[in-house]
Amino acid sequence: MRSKLNLLKDSRIGVAVILLALVLLIPPLTRVNLYIMEVILIMMIFTIYSSAWNLLALSGQASLGHAAFFGIGGYASALISTSLGIPPLISLLIGGAVSAVIGFFIGLTCVNLREWFLGMVTFGFALIVQTIMVGPLAWLTGGWESPVFPPRLVGGGLPVSVSALYEYYLLLAFTAAIIFLIYRIKESKLGLAFIAIRENELEANVMGINVYRYRLIAFILSSYLSGVAGALWAHHFGVITPEVFGLEYSFSPVLYCIFGGLGTIEGPILGTVTIDLLREATRPLGWTYERFILIGGILIFVVIFMPKGLISLVKRFFGKGGGSPGGSGPLRIPSSLRRIIGRGRPSLHRGR
Numbered sequence: 001m002r003s004k005l006n007l008l009k010d011s012r013i014g015v016a017v018i019l020l021a022l023v024l025l026i027p028p029l030t031r032v033n034l035y036i037m038e039v040i041l042i043m044m045i046f047t048i049y050s051s052a053w054n055l056l057a058l059s060g061q062a063s064l065g066h067a068a069f070f071g072i073g074g075y076a077s078a079l080i081s082t083s084l085g086i087p088p089l090i091s092l093l094i095g096g097a098v099s100a101v102i103g104f105f106i107g108l109t110c111v112n113l114r115e116w117f118l119g120m121v122t123f124g125f126a127l128i129v130q131t132i133m134v135g136p137l138a139w140l141t142g143g144w145e146s147p148v149f150p151p152r153l154v155g156g157g158l159p160v161s162v163s164a165l166y167e168y169y170l171l172l173a174f175t176a177a178i179i180f181l182i183y184r185i186k187e188s189k190l191g192l193a194f195i196a197i198r199e200n201e202l203e204a205n206v207m208g209i210n211v212y213r214y215r216l217i218a219f220i221l222s223s224y225l226s227g228v229a230g231a232l233w234a235h236h237f238g239v240i241t242p243e244v245f246g247l248e249y250s251f252s253p254v255l256y257c258i259f260g261g262l263g264t265i266e267g268p269i270l271g272t273v274t275i276d277l278l279r280e281a282t283r284p285l286g287w288t289y290e291r292f293i294l295i296g297g298i299l300i301f302v303v304i305f306m307p308k309g310l311i312s313l314v315k316r317f318f319g320k321g322g323g324s325p326g327g328s329g330p331l332r333i334p335s336s337l338r339r340i341i342g343r344g345r346p347s348l349h350r351g352r
Contacts, residue, residue: 023172027165034161037168043276044175045232046252050260050268051182052225053253057262058186059218060198061111064119065126066226067249072129073099073227074234074244075141078150081235088153092231096224103223104216111215123250130245147241150234167236174232178225183265185221194218195263226253255295259302261309270310 027037053066077095081088110121134143142148154166185191193214196204205211234240243249253268260271275295282291306312 024169027168034164037164039276039280041168041171041236043272044171045229045236046256046276047175047269047272048178048232049226049229050253050256050272051179051265052222052229054257054262054264054268055182055185055194055225056218056222057257058191058198059194059215060201061215061218062116062119062254063122063222064116064254065122065124065250066222066253067245067247068122068126068129069099069103069223069226070230070233070249071126071133071240071242071244072102072230074230074240075133075148076227077231078148078234078240079140081150082148088151088231088235091150092228092235095231096226096228099227099230100220100224103220107216107219107223111212111219126245126250130242133245134242141242144242147239148234149239152238153232153235171232171236174228178228179265179269182225186265190214190217198263255299257309259299259309261311264309264311266314267309267311270314274310 023040026040049066049070053063056063056066073092073095075095076098077088077091080086080094081091084091086094106122106125110118113121133141152163152167153170154163158166186194193204193209196207196209197211197214201211230244233244256271256275257268258271259275260269261267278295278298279291282294287294302310
């Protein structure tokens with residue numbers, strides 16, 4: 001059994017290496033086609049964003065207002081870099097930290113809410129943040145009338161094709177590092193605790209896992225990474241407006257994760273790439289509302305016939321089964337919790 005698990009793990013690593021190599025080769029293969037690179041750059045940013053949301057969902061929580069943390073991180077990084085002259089690569093980490101601090105205080109009052117009650121609270125929070133940004137804090141953010149123009153990730157008077165190439169590989173490094181970080185979190189005792197809580201909160205609590213603490217940790221981590229994604233977005237485009245707090249930015253990560261597969265590392269990547277490719281493929285047709293109808297119809301089909309997302313179809317095709325932590329089914333104590341118990345519980349025990 002262990003040899004099969006190791007083989008599966010090795011095959012996943014092999015596929016990841018192959019995909020990374022393909023992405024690395026895209027610029028030279030396309031002769032630095034700016035349109036193609038721009039599409040992929042946006043995919044990378046939203047892959048980070050949706051992966052951050054998915055990390056929260058891993059602990060059984062659902063946010064419908066993650067645009068608040070996306071926008072806070074973007075605005076914080078933009079204002080810090082423009083006001084203090086701090087390089088974007090540093091200010092975006094500070095922007096993520098600001099989002100994490102806000103996420104900490106929101107999480108203190110919200111993580112005990114169940115499922116979509118939390119979603120409604122976070123949805124309302126995003127609307128409140130947008131209102132504050134265009135109202136009381138308009139003197140700082142500029143409101144709707146005066147966008148903030150932060151420095152680009154790569155500047156220095158370089159030719160457009162050269163700066164685009166540098167930014168491409170820089171964002172690729174960020175995306176790969178964050179996905180690897182989330183993968184390590186998921187495979188650690190912390191991630192196993194998240195999964196155990198989501199599978200059965202009551203039984204996880206009985207076994208000694210501090211549900212409140214670990215949900216709060218998931219909320220903070222997700223807020224931080226969402227803030228980093230928002231900062232990358234702001235510095236990539238060189239402008240940020242209160243639009244980033246809108247409904248589209250709140251529901252995008254939800255859509256990507258459900259489409260690709262909740263609770264999996266691959267799901268947000270697959271969902272982001274598939275939906276964005278559909279958008280770009282229908283753009284030359286001049287579709288507007290038709291494009292949303294098509295994506296909505298495909299999403300309904302996936303939810304009904306593939307509740308574990310497109311990743312279940314991929315795994316079934318490669319003979320790995322459709323099971324994933326993000327799937328539907330009866331709640332039960334997962335093997336992750338049994339592994340925690342078997343190793344001892346000091347780091348997961350309430351009060352430690």
